[in-house]
Amino acid sequence: MRSTVLIVFISFSILVLVNEPLEAQIEQDQWLIGASSNLSFRSTSNDVLNDQRSINLTTKFGYFFHQNLALGLDLGMTYLDVGNSSTTEINVGPFARYYFQGLFFAGLGYSVVHINRKLDSNSGSDNGGALALEAGHPIWVLIECLSIEPTLRYNIGTGDLLKGTNSLSLNIGLVLYF
Numbered sequence: 001m002r003s004t005v006l007i008v009f010i011s012f013s014i015l016v017l018v019n020e021p022l023e024a025q026i027e028q029d030q031w032l033i034g035a036s037s038n039l040s041f042r043s044t045s046n047d048v049l050n051d052q053r054s055i056n057l058t059t060k061f062g063y064f065f066h067q068n069l070a071l072g073l074d075l076g077m078t079y080l081d082v083g084n085s086s087t088t089e090i091n092v093g094p095f096a097r098y099y100f101q102g103l104f105f106a107g108l109g110y111s112v113v114h115i116n117r118k119l120d121s122n123s124g125s126d127n128g129g130a131l132a133l134e135a136g137h138p139i140w141v142l143i144e145c146l147s148i149e150p151t152l153r154y155n156i157g158t159g160d161l162l163k164g165t166n167s168l169s170l171n172i173g174l175v176l177y178f
Helices: 002-018
Strands: 031-037 042-044 052-066 069-082 085-100 104-119 122-136 146-158 166-177
Touching (some): 031 146, 052 085
Antiparallel strands (some): 031 052, 085 104, 104 122, 122 146, 146 166
């Protein structure tokens, strides 16, 4: 077990260290399109807990209006199923992302969130908002225009519905730059 962890750590370190920033992907008049997840899929079943299933997926479409600065649209969906209740969240909103010499990026976004809830035969829906702060590192792979992006994301719920509902997640994404 220890040797497996060490091999994974060394491999990842080498990948990051030899990974040279590729400026061509983040120039003005370029596009980015990607998908990410916080990898929170969970399915449990036992005598004490209800069955639980959860999945999250976010897509991102952006355009570099200036060198290293992309503006675009986030679209996301989260589904949670616990026993006889389920919640589906759909969010959409603008984002801005700035790249620091192709090595790191920082981003800011705001999403309008629509939530559908169902409990047995009862259902309801609500709307809210969320401010998102993110930071990450594009790891350029295989071809010049593709990166794997581990991203640390902090969401701050806004409005009456989501106020005080904050979350911190580590997302992994795949982004194409062209």
